[in-house]
Amino acid sequence: MEAQPDSPAPSFDALRRKLAGSLLEPGGPGYAELATPWNRAVATSPAAVVEAAGAQDVAEAVGFAAANGMPVAVQATGHGVASTMDGALLVHTRSLDTCIIDTDARTAATGAGVTWKTVLGAGHDPGLVGLCGSAPGVSVAGYTSGGGIGPMARTFGAASDRVLSFDVVTGDGLLRHATAATEPELFWGLRGGKGSLGIITGMEFELLPLAHIYAGALFFGTDDIPHVLRTWAQWCPPLPPEATTSVALMHLPPMPGVPEPLAGRFTVSVRYVYTGNADDGATWLAPMRSAGVPIMDMVGLIPSSMIGLVHSDPEDALPAAEGSMLLSDFTAGAADTLLDAAGPDSGSPQLMVEIRQFGGALAEEPEVPSALCHRQAGYGLYTVGVGAPPELPAIADASVALQQHMSASAYDGTLPNFSSGSGAGGFAANYTAPVLDRLSSLARHFDPDNVFRLGQVPTR
Structure with a gap:
């Protein structure tokens, strides 16, 4: 059931x-604060915003949307918005902020509004860390549902690989507890x-007993950029999975x-996390130093x-244009190509133009399979430009041109957390054809009224 273009707005x-x-x-x-x-x-204009006080509020909102032919959208921190949400009922989950650390079981149970910053702080004293x-500053739920590939991915894989359970409201308005045993198909699809x-x-996931890491960033000036970039390309392939x-x-x-x-300079930053012995980490980093x-x-x-x-990503909201692509490899020749297109x-x-190395544990299928695809990509390219809104289309076009420039190294596909706002075509590129077909079938089953159509899975 979908609303017709001339349907009156519901009460x-x-x-x-x-x-x-x-x-x-x-x-x-309060509307503008929560809808932004x-x-x-990104200008958003949902028909209304539900600030949920609990899971039952989410279920009520989804049921209301289904009865009135409305699409449903969700946000907690507002990262990764996929559409303008015109006419949608937006469910805001920031108030679902429970965070419980079980130090004996090495797990965290979090509400949908909890950020990784909260989990990291709660795990500090017992020396436990999650795969943020x-x-x-982003929400645990939104990040993990897109797979979650972070600065320890080569050692421990994706964040979604460590999930034990989800509490989720599906499109039929039911609150379900999904685990690999109780709801295997839904559990598969929610991870990626x-x-x-x-x-x-809400969700429960494993934490890792890792109190300290050898980590941070090296920064070099403009004159060193070509040599640093080429050295990094040659240094990466033999790195152990601890790096x-x-x-x-x-x-x-x-x-x-x-x-x-x-400030005001063109620089290059080498970001590095080593999860093993610090002396070994320093030895591996020496060629880059x-x-x-x-x-x-x-x-x-x-x-x-x-x-x-390590990354020191900005926490304050900004007007930005982002772009991304996956790469099969990143050779010294690819480094020169990148310099031509995005260098000083x-x-x-x-x-910023960033290249992330993948591989290691990320390239291995987890014991419990998930919908996260393209684990065999060797690297990822990510761009971000900031400016006044009239300047952003040109910045976005420049990102597309850069991707075309790097096409000789391209890997076919994208990742969910890096392709927000790219439409149905961009969403489909996150998955192989069999996985997309399986997700579509699950969406038809769990969302008979297609209320989550802004999620961009083709179900009709």
């Missing part, structure tokens, strides 16, 4: 009476299927939070709870 009074939380409508207090995503360049991404099968209200690394061409403006040696004259050397033994310092003399408008 939300009946839904409001059933909620323990709040229902906010356009123009009313992290990327300020480069930006700990992003928001296509339901709204996660996860990326390299980023950066052109950061002088602004609060940007260290003075980097000597690839130039570091203007900042921030690599050392740190608490694993401080892993966000290229005129590139990107704030």
